Amino acid sequence: MTSNPWLDILSLINGFQITQAIRVAATLCVADHLRDGPRSADELASLTHSNADALYRLLRALAAVGVFREIADRRFVLTPMSDCLRSDSSTPIGSWAEHVGNPYFWQAWGHLLHSVRTGENAFQDLHGIDVWQYRAEHAEANAIFNRAMTNMSRGGSEAVLSAYDFSGFAHIVDVGGGQGALLAAILSACPQARGTLFDQPRVVEGAEANLRERGVISRCNIVGGSFFDSVPEGGDAYLMRYVIHDWEDREAIAILKVCRRAMREPARLLLIERTVAPPNEIPATKFSDLNMLVVPGGRERTRDEFASLFEASGFALTRVAPAGMTNVMEACLR
Ligand SMILES: C[S@@+](CC[C@H](N)C(=O)[O-])C[C@H]1O[C@@H](n2cnc3c(N)ncnc32)[C@H](O)[C@@H]1O
Known part of the structure; x- marks a missing residue:
């Protein structure tokens, strides 16, 4: 929470956007493709059969809330949160994201x-x-x-x-x-x-x-x-x-x-x-x-x-x- 109640409630109201953004990242298995280290949005787009510009916009939005981290040259890495989206995580949560966004x-x-x-x-x-x-x-x-x-x-x-x-x-x-x-x-x-x-x-x-x-x-x-x-x-x-x-x-x-x-x-x-x-x-x-x-x-x-x-x-x-x-x-x- 910030010290601005209007901004706080706005971010709660817009929470549905985050749900759907995580669902899409989970459906495309982005976290699995980042398991071995950073990749660019272009590489990820080709691996997930997605549009490179739209995928970059998705990932930078998710990086802004800590789900991924954007590093130089439009590349992304996993964070502790997106680590749980990996299919081989010991606490896997990607299928829950796919379920609630269905x-x-x-x-x-x-x-x-x-x-x-x-x-x-x-x-x-x-x-x-x-x-x-x-x-x-x-x-x-x-x-x-x-x-x-x-x-x-x-x-x-x-x-x-x-x-x-x-x-x-x-x-x-x-x-x-x-x-x-x-x-x-x-x-x-x-x-x-x-x-x-x-x-x-x-x-x-x-x-x-x-x-x-x-x-x-x-x-x-x-x-x-x-x-x-x-x-x-x-x-x-x-x-x-x-x-x-x-x-x-x-x-x-x-x-x-x-x-x-x-x-x-x-x-x-x-x-x-x-x-x-x-x-x-x-x-x-x-x-x-x-x-x-x-x-x-x-x-x-x-x-x-x-x-x-x-x-x-x-x-x-x-x-x-x-x-x-x-x-x-x-x-x-x-
Ligand atoms: C929320 S899930 C929990 C599943 C599991 N216990 C777990 O913790 O992962 C509820 C379960 O109840 C089962 N269920 C619903 N109606 C049922 C019924 N009439 N007879 C037997 N199982 C039922 C569902 O198929 C589902 O697997």
């Missing part, structure tokens, strides 16, 4: 006023179907979303593993586990455990290669289905990362009750979710909450709101372990 997602945000006026889900009102059905019908949007989730999970897995000890579990079921990035990280750290990855059939279709690449496929079952119908039985830990925040309370309780039905003492439920901070703090969670309102039709919650969800679905919150930007919330059966 027109179907972006248009739902353009319909935020509808959500605020009515409390309804903007995506459903705009597209006439919910976001999961939309992705089921649009293979590319589905692939970009799943890749974004996998890469974001990869970046966040370390924090989860340092916050919570999974070594006491023999069978971990990851419900709504996407393509298995978090489960693979847990199984790699816990050689005694086996896992079951459960998600929608169209999502788990792409999981086998990930799990094989991480060397855990021999200890992992892959099951497709809907968590509104049933989830696999027999686990001693039921994990759900960033699943419950996609849903309003009625659906969230329905999902938790389905898990409860599959669980036997002494199994534990482990929700990995952000919690809403006190007033004026942690904008990321509060904007993620708006994202939940607009896109899937869910909400971020406070710790007490999570405790109430557990109570309503046959669980009791036993502990909350902070894990970086998120938390591991452990619950036992009641």
Whole structure:
């Protein structure tokens, strides 16, 4: 923030330009082309099949906000931020930029006023179907979303593993586990455990290669289905990362009750979710909450709101372990 409130709010208003500029740089894989050192805008344009003048204008704008750095002769280098756009980064974020800049997602945000006026889900009102059905019908949007989730999970897995000890579990079921990035990280750290990855059939279709690449496929079952119908039985830990925040309370309780039905003492439920901070703090969670309102039709919650969800679905919150930007919330059966 500067000392000029007009300039400060102007830069917030114009934030959408940065989102799209980063999305384009990510789509063109510019960061990968800078991995081995500086390159000129002309060279990058030829490598990315782009217009040299327009690409230079894109990169100098991004350099002005620290995403790249412009050096002499219209050449560019990576910065710590654009390093995360590299496909081989340990905390890769380029696929998230591609996902949030994707027109179907972006248009739902353009319909935020509808959500605020009515409390309804903007995506459903705009597209006439919910976001999961939309992705089921649009293979590319589905692939970009799943890749974004996998890469974001990869970046966040370390924090989860340092916050919570999974070594006491023999069978971990990851419900709504996407393509298995978090489960693979847990199984790699816990050689005694086996896992079951459960998600929608169209999502788990792409999981086998990930799990094989991480060397855990021999200890992992892959099951497709809907968590509104049933989830696999027999686990001693039921994990759900960033699943419950996609849903309003009625659906969230329905999902938790389905898990409860599959669980036997002494199994534990482990929700990995952000919690809403006190007033004026942690904008990321509060904007993620708006994202939940607009896109899937869910909400971020406070710790007490999570405790109430557990109570309503046959669980009791036993502990909350902070894990970086998120938390591991452990619950036992009641
Ligand atoms: C926000 S993503 C989180 C994915 C993963 N847990 C992670 O942290 O990367 C929510 C997941 O819920 C899954 N999902 C949505 N509806 C579902 C349903 N009815 N049954 C099973 N999974 C569902 C989605 O396919 C998606 O993978």
